[in-house]
Amino acid sequence: MAAEPTDLELVQEVLAGRIEQFEILVRRYQRLVATAALRMGIPRQEIEDVANEVFYKVFRSLHRYEPSHALSTWLYRITVNAALDHKRSRRHDAKSDELSPALADDRPGQEETTGDRERAALLREALQRLPDHYRTPLVLTHVEGLPIEEVAKALNLPEGTVKSRLFRARAQLKEILRRHYPGLVPPGLVEASS
Amino acid sequence: MKHEMQDDRELALWTEATLAPLRRQMAEVDVTGSVMQRIAASRPRPVASLLPVRWQRPAWAATLVAGFAAFVLLSTTAVLMLANGDPGARDAMTLAATGGSLLLHGLNATWGVVKALAETAFALGRGGFTLLDAASPIVRAAGVLAAFCGAASIAFSALIVSRAQRHAPLVSRASWNILNGGFS
Numbered sequence: 001m002a003a004e005p006t007d008l009e010l011v012q013e014v015l016a017g018r019i020e021q022f023e024i025l026v027r028r029y030q031r032l033v034a035t036a037a038l039r040m041g042i043p044r045q046e047i048e049d050v051a052n053e054v055f056y057k058v059f060r061s062l063h064r065y066e067p068s069h070a071l072s073t074w075l076y077r078i079t080v081n082a083a084l085d086h087k088r089s090r091r092h093d094a095k096s097d098e099l100s101p102a103l104a105d106d107r108p109g110q111e112e113t114t115g116d117r118e119r120a121a122l123l124r125e126a127l128q129r130l131p132d133h134y135r136t137p138l139v140l141t142h143v144e145g146l147p148i149e150e151v152a153k154a155l156n157l158p159e160g161t162v163k164s165r166l167f168r169a170r171a172q173l174k175e176i177l178r179r180h181y182p183g184l185v186p187p188g189l190v191e192a193s194s
Numbered sequence: 195m196k197h198e199m200q201d202d203r204e205l206a207l208w209t210e211a212t213l214a215p216l217r218r219q220m221a222e223v224d225v226t227g228s229v230m231q232r233i234a235a236s237r238p239r240p241v242a243s244l245l246p247v248r249w250q251r252p253a254w255a256a257t258l259v260a261g262f263a264a265f266v267l268l269s270t271t272a273v274l275m276l277a278n279g280d281p282g283a284r285d286a287m288t289l290a291a292t293g294g295s296l297l298l299h300g301l302n303a304t305w306g307v308v309k310a311l312a313e314t315a316f317a318l319g320r321g322g323f324t325l326l327d328a329a330s331p332i333v334r335a336a337g338v339l340a341a342f343c344g345a346a347s348i349a350f351s352a353l354i355v356s357r358a359q360r361h362a363p364l365v366s367r368a369s370w371n372i373l374n375g376g377f378s
Contacts, residue, residue, distance in 0.1 A: 034221035
């Protein structure tokens with residue numbers, strides 16, 4: 001059985017003109033991109049548009065990909081920017097503004113229970129109250145599980161800046177949950193967090 | 195400092211536990227077809243050929259042969275004109291020779307200017323170095339004086355700061371925070 005081509009091999013083949021190889025990259029990473037977009041607060045029914053936009057941008061700027069970074073890190077960067085652009089464009093639409101991400105997102109993922117879904121919807125709502133520059137590193141670190149170095153690369157920021165933004169983002173999230181969503185604070189951690 | 199780091203770690207753990215439901219959320223999409231279609235639509239379409247496919251190769255070959263024949267004809271004409279002493283060809287040769295001669299003289303003149311400038315710069319540099327060498331004791335003395343002045347300035351500043359601290363009114367941390375708009 002032939003070994004799966006690596007990301008770098010696929011990128012090189014696409015750049016050499018074998019565009020059909022890009023389909024393998026899309027198949028390989030579409031779940032990661034869609035999940036990251038969902039966790040960045042994009043409603044489920046709009047994730048397909050964002051994912052489409054992300055992969056089209058990836059294809060158009062493939063010659064700028066630096067092999068020293070993992071392809072997934074680069075994809076995170078493009079997904080984060082596309083999600084922020086998408087949300088900015090939605091803000092211009094008054095109707096979309098009335099529809100909160102929690103209400104718009106009523107279809108559960110495969111691994112979610114009803115309780116989880118409700119909590120996740122409220123958490124996404126709470127996260128929307130954070131400014132973009134705090135929410136993005138917070139989601140990449142604590143939801144996507146990326147290490148600080150990867151977050152710094154994905155956001156094109158120094159590690160020190162990411163750390164200080166994370167610290168402020170956590171403090172602000174704690175304050176938002178304490179004031180507006182007290183039921184979301186995990187039991188047993190109330191003392192540690194207060 | 196240690197306490198702050200511990201607080202940060204606790205806050206990180208708290209955030210990790212709080213955001214756990216979001217980590218269990220997954221999204222499945224299949225955008226392969228739409229992405230590949232979009233890419234295909236954005237690429238320039240090949241221009242349709244005027245000739246049928248079976249005539250395309252002979253057409254290429256004929257174009258190459260015609261181009262080579264034109265080149266041979268022109269070269270032969272030029273050689274024959276030169277060989278037979280054609281006045282037009284002679285004028286062209288004279289013009290080319292004049293251009294070449296002008297280029298040569300221009301290059302020579304430029305080289306001369308560059309050489310003269312380099313020699314002047316070298317002489318100036320040497321003069322400067324000699325001057326610096328002669329004045330080195332003065333430079334050293336100025337350096338020592340500057341170092342002494344620096345040390346005196348630091349000592350004076352330390353004296354001023356220690357006096358100011360001794361005479362400053364006592365302020366509690368809480369009131370400092372209130373005055374500076376920080377957390378109480």
